[in-house]
Each structure stands twice: as structure tokens, then as C-alpha cells.
Amino acid sequence: MKKTxxxxxKRANLGRPEAQRLRAEGSVPCVLYGGKEQIAFHAPAYLFRPLINTPDAFEVTLNIEGDIHKAILxxxxxxxxxDILIHADFLEITPEKVIKISIPVRLKGTAKGQMLGGRVQHKLRKLSVKGPVKDIPEFVEVDITSLGLGDSVKVSVIELPGIEILDALSNPVASVNVPRAAKLGGGEDEDEDEDGEGTTSEDGGDDAAE
Structure with a gap:
């Protein structure tokens, strides 16, 4: 996982009025749980920017008045x-703690089907996994170089030692779509073949009659 x-x-007072005051001052009310005790605190909103609108999974070092805690959002x-962030919950972690989290899925290589005009569709961008914090990778990489037109690669090809994959193994990660022009071209050829077969059949019938 990435780090930030x-x-x-620490929040001396709880409740809605205090939370509203903190937000007005540019802070985000937060709660840290999963450790020895639950801690209510607040932090400047701008510090959350790396955690928002990103597919990446982060291990967060929380420095709460000098006390250090490792956590995930x-x-x-x-x-x-x-769409302003108004509250955040953190789960305290240790290297051995088993957690559920989603990590980014990246595609590697250029698919063979792309050389033929196909377009790669990245269908699964985040993979849900479960395992010890120390074993969870920053991202997973899936090789698509062997994919031809109409081919797809599924979750079942992903191997993560010590990690349980929670997504269905049959879910597609990426596929190579057949270009529309190729589909139309195939349809026209098929029509021409059918017309040709019909003409031959009629001619053959006339010859047989003669």
C-alpha cells in the first residue's frame, strides 16, 4: 500500500455543534477504532487530498498530538x-492484522487485438482482497499481451500469495472489443455469401431441369 x-x-467536545464548528474552520471530524481505545479527533481537510478520488490504497500514519497510529481509511x-469531506473513520492496523481492502488493478502490455484495431476495455479497476496488512500489495498487474479480438482475461489469473481474493474468479478484468467496422465488414461478407449460394442453387436447379 502507498503511505501518507x-x-x-483530539476532540475535547463531541456532538453536532462542535463538528459543525470544526468543519467551518477547515477540519474534518474523525474517529479511530480497532485499537486499544476509540479516539475522536480532527485533522485539516487538505491533508486528506491524497486519499480522495484515487483508486490507490493507503496506509495512513496518524500523528494525534504526538501519539502515532497506523491505520487505513x-x-x-x-x-x-x-461533496466536501465531512467525516472520516479510520481502522487501526498492525502488520499481522487481517483486513479487507480494495487495491488498484493495472494492465500490462499491449494486447494482440489492439494491433488489429480492437479496443481494450478495462472492466475491473479495483480488486477486493482480504489478508494480513504486511502481505497486501500496492497494486496488482494483469498481463493482456496475449488477448486477441473478442478475448478477455478474468480474475482467476491473478495470484496473490497469502491473500484471499474476494471478487468472483469469473469476473472479467479486461477484454478486447471487436471494432465496429470489422463487425459490419463480416456481416456484409456473410450477406454476399448467402446471395452467392442462392444464385448457384437457382442456376443448378435450371440446369437440372434442362
Missing amino acids: EIVGF QARQFHPVN
Whole structure:
């Protein structure tokens, strides 16, 4: 997983009025759980930028008034109108702790079908996995070089030692779509063949009658 750091401060007061005040000052109310105790804190909103709108999975170092905690962002809540982050939940982790998380899926290589005019469709961009924090990779890479027109590669090809894959193994990761021109071209050839066969049949019938 990628790494980032957030510096936070313990919340002396809880409740909606205090949370609204913190948001007005540019902070995000947060909760850290999963450790020895649950900690309510707040942190500057700009520190969350690496964690928002990204497919990457992050291990977050939380520095809460000098106390260091390793965590992952477990849940986040946005304002329904302006999409501003208004709350975040963190799960405290250790290297051996088993967690569920989604990690990015990257495609490697150029598919053979692309050389023939096909277009690669990246269908699965994040893979859901479960395993010890220390074994979870930053991303998974899937080789697509062997894919021809109409071919696809599925989750079943992904191997992650010590990690359980939670997505269905039959789910497609990527496929190479047949270009529309090729489909239309195939249809025209087929029509021509059918017409040709019909003409031959009629001619053959006339010859037989003669």
C-alpha cells in the first residue's frame, strides 16, 4: 500500500455543534477504532487530498498530538450538495492484522487485438482482497499481451500469495472489443455469401431441369 501522514488533534467536545464548528474552520471530524481505545479527533481537510478520488490504497500514519497510529481509511462521508469531506473513520492496523481492502488493478502490455484495431476495455479497476496488512500489495498487474479480438482475461489469473481474493474468479478484468467496422465488414461478407449460394442453387436447379 502507498503511505501518507495525517496530523490530528483530539476532540475535547463531541456532538453536532462542535463538528459543525470544526468543519467551518477547515477540519474534518474523525474517529479511530480497532485499537486499544476509540479516539475522536480532527485533522485539516487538505491533508486528506491524497486519499480522495484515487483508486490507490493507503496506509495512513496518524500523528494525534504526538501519539502515532497506523491505520487505513475505512469510511468517509461527503456533504450531499458540495461533496466536501465531512467525516472520516479510520481502522487501526498492525502488520499481522487481517483486513479487507480494495487495491488498484493495472494492465500490462499491449494486447494482440489492439494491433488489429480492437479496443481494450478495462472492466475491473479495483480488486477486493482480504489478508494480513504486511502481505497486501500496492497494486496488482494483469498481463493482456496475449488477448486477441473478442478475448478477455478474468480474475482467476491473478495470484496473490497469502491473500484471499474476494471478487468472483469469473469476473472479467479486461477484454478486447471487436471494432465496429470489422463487425459490419463480416456481416456484409456473410450477406454476399448467402446471395452467392442462392444464385448457384437457382442456376443448378435450371440446369437440372434442362
